[in-house]
Amino acid sequence: MPKHKWSIAHIFSYGFAIAGIAGALLIWSIYRVTTTIMSTATSVSQTYEVISSFRNMQKHLLDAETAERGYVITGDPAGLPAYQASLQQIQSDSDLIAAFVTNYPVQKVRFLELQKTISYRLKTLQMIVDTRSAGGVDAAHELVSLDEDKLEMKRIHDVLMQMEEEENVQLNVRLHARDIAYREFWWSFVALIITLSASTAWQYLQVRRIMQLEAEAKRRMRHMAEHDPLTGLPNRRQLQDKLELAIAYAKRSGKKVAVMFIDLDGFKAVNDNMGHQAGDELLKVVAQRLRHATRSNDFVARLGGDEFVVVLSELDQLADATRLASKLNDLISQPVPLAEGVARISTSIGISLFPANGRSSAELLGKADDAVYQAKAAGKNQFQWAAA
Template identity: 45%
Template sequence: MCQRGNGAGRAAPGLARPAVSNDRRGLFGRQGESERKSAPVAAAPPRAAGANPSARSHAAGSAGAKRSDPGRRRRTTGATVGRPDLGEVLRLVVDRVREFTGASGAAVGLLDGDAVVLRSASGSALAHLGLRVPLEGSLSGAAIREGKALRSDDTTRDPRIDGDLAFKLGARSLLVIPLYHLNRAVGTLTVLSAKARTFGDRDAQTLEVMGQVISASLGNSASNETETRLSRGRTDALTALEESEERFRMALEHAPIGMAVVALDGRWLEVNRAMCQILGRTEESLLATTWEEVTDPDDLPTHQRSVAELLDGHGNVHRVEMRYRHAKGHRVWVNLSAALVRSHSGDPRYFIVQVEDITERRLAQAKLAHQAAHDALTGLPNRTLLLDRLRHALARQVRSGAGVAVMFLDLDRFKVVNDSLGHTAGDELLCRVAERLSAQLRPGDSVSRLGGDEFVVLLEDVESIDDACDVADRLKGALVQPVSVGEASVVVTASIGIAMARHPGADADALLRDADTAMYRAKERGKDCYEVFDSGMRTAAVGRMETERVLRAAVEEGRLRVFYQPTVDLQTGTVNGAEALLRIETPSGSVLGPTDFIAVAEESGLIATIGIGVLEAACRQAVEWRKQLGDKAPARVAVNLSSRQLSHMRIAEAVTRALESSGATADMLALEITETVLMESSPETLAELSALRELGVSLGVDDFGTGYSSLTYLKRFPLDFVKVDRSFVDGLDYDPGCEAIVSAVIGLGRALGLQTVAEGVETAAQLERLRAMGCTGAQGFYFARAIPAAHVSALLRNGVAWPTRPAPIAARL
């Protein structure tokens, strides 16, 4: 509870001075005993803060005695000067109510039989003084019957209201409270709006406070009866007003929102309990300050200007969301409404202030705003905030000419961490990466997380691309240090793309896209490096988009073709298999090979759909060859699997379905994977490959020797063969180093019990060298290019065998 202090001027006689600008009761225009003895109303001085402490103590201590002493009441009911009549009180109240609520009109209606008669009005309601509003078919009647405040957001749709009457009053929205005296209804206080709106709880509270005063002033019946009673003598009139003032004091004290009367010089004159609680102060301490002293310094200048505008005649009400300083030092957000009360001559008298504590709402809004602009996991800015900052940086570049650079980072092999250690460990790693990146940047730079394992660094005031490269080196150095994730130690690297706005007026989205493009180039180079964007990358990116368009169209229009390249058993000279290779037939009749579109297919996600199609086609063709050629059919058909197929689909289930739907047996199918799959394999990938091996499908490694896999991977995975990459076979004719590598791979395969197949054989000399080294199989243009299935059938029907020095198979077709 707010403790009542011994504020200045709290003695009983002074408390009843409505004409004095610093008195709470002055809201209703009543003059007190001191005015009757001294100066006219307009000359009455404001109550001074810091009055005699002993006088304040005496006044506070005798307040209860004053109200219970009839002799004292008689001493304060002598002749008064300029006491306002009831009509003046009502006019002041309806004016203030309309200002506080922002309504277009306000009115007081008094009961007269079966109707409420409008006796005082303000604004648009002024034109309807004297109007009888029937209790039936009106919100006034409903409020009196139900004994509570009622509102109507749209009178045209409200069954409680007579639409014609509402139209006549120009009331689209209404708020009505019943007026009572001695537990008897005497009338209503109403505010109305010509436009549809919702009157809120604060509006209802305002009417309740003012209604308490009006109810006591009106008495037990309608206006005529009350005025008759008041005319019987000053004693009864002043008694009613004292009761009115007491009701107002109680309403003010117990209002759920902060309420106060503030002097023109900023001193708090009257405050209620809620105001004290909002500011964390006692009443005594608050009355010894000014509103400037409790206003947050950041909001003070704006608030001072608004108050000055009110005093200069620019409006009567000031509404704002602002901050106060709590007694404990923290900020309190409030929704403040300050109404300037003027005398009948128009001179400013004091402010009536209503304050609602909205700190929790503002904190919730701030939290939501932060969440909308930041990554929930790392707390870094997200894409929305990044683009906003980037646009502002580019705008500053136009003015200052300082360079702006963007760095797009993608963690290498992050999926392996997720798959092997779990997503919790992956999240922890992302948080550690965010911390390390942030620690390497200048105060003016920032790092954001776009999602997944992608981060973007924004650099401002960059003089040259070399500065950005220096930052990239620093980031790479910070990331390469081992990170403890749970019980594991992880080394993480990143591929980085750098794009720089070299000229003012660059587009934020385009700059970010260019950095992304450069990052993909860094991935292609082998990862753990950075690339600087150039115009050639943009051309390549446009080309990839066109390739994707062509690829999607080919899938939709059925223009994908599966060709087959035979493989030869170097011991028997016969064709023992065929590799399925995808081609795209363009509308013009030309054919695109895998190197033209496979990378785009993997990047776009189309590889899964395409891969299933190739797998099913290969299985059907293997069965068809067995039916057509019998023993002359290829022993098995090989299909390439990408890392994306293994990581994003249940490949063992897909293979099982393909075998079952085609009628093929598992020994008729071979699957080829790359060294990248070996290196980036997870427990799930190993489980899939083991399941394939259990089916009886042969497994091999394609392009062996081009990656960086450890020899332990060859022992770890259930493999049947390795294929020597064509780049090493091509060097057999001129490069001793290539011959050494080929010889080593063949020897390794022999030691591990694996077959070896040489790719890209094009000359007889290469073939002889491979035979001499002990290579078990070969394929290449020397034998045949990739050809349609029908051509392979024709080739095999001839029963070709490879003698010691044969003519190439392709020449015999």
């Protein structure tokens, strides 16, 4: 058997390795994307919560201011609980925002500014409430009407808007990162499918190639085992099989089978006088002439040395075998030009017939071989039928 660069086991191992690497890359990609998505989801949730806190703080400041003004106008202590509740909510909003902006320097600076402004505004509100509680109605009204109140609220509003805009920028960045992670995951998945498909196709082609090479090697080995290496004709081994098949078919069909045993006259002289190379070339020419002279369904084999056999299957008339034998005597006796000179040989042919001369391949070959000796004894370059 031929040696291949890749064995089937190696190909599958290589394919599994590729699949393993591709799978590991996909798992890593899924892990990275999942981590990114979870991190982004957390950040996005926090961003929305911060933005909500900004808006809640502004709302609670307005609620505190509304409750404060209601108390100033009415003097009814029943409005103070709402004012106190708003202050507590503002503190909760402030604590929440502080926790979120700790790791963001820009927002942290703005938050410090926001805290100062809100603290100043809350002190102003408390001072007005305290003034009203002490009975200073006019003084409280005068403080409420100051333009400074409006400026303080505007400053708070501006800082909150700046912080919200920054959070929106960060939100867009995180959403973009999430989208990129999603795309990378799908590209990784597509790459995995392509890689696995290419690997599978490559494995299929390589395995198919190896199987074809092995089949071709087996065919060549079988051909070598069944054919003569010099002439390319079937050898004795294949002759036995073909002759048995021809006999089996003749038994079913009722037709005859003729076996021609051919021995070359004068071949030894050519071999001795012109050399073995000339003898080999002569055998090749004889084999070629035998092929050309016989029918497509006839079988030509070389037994070895200067002996050949022709099997005529599906024979209807004995005259067909007689004509072929005569043709072979004439054809092979034609001069053969070789590099060493012109070779001249003839043939002695013995013919046996199924079922008259035997019902097995061994009997038919034996009878045909006996007839060859009769042809040689009769003067060579002729054919003889086997005796019944």
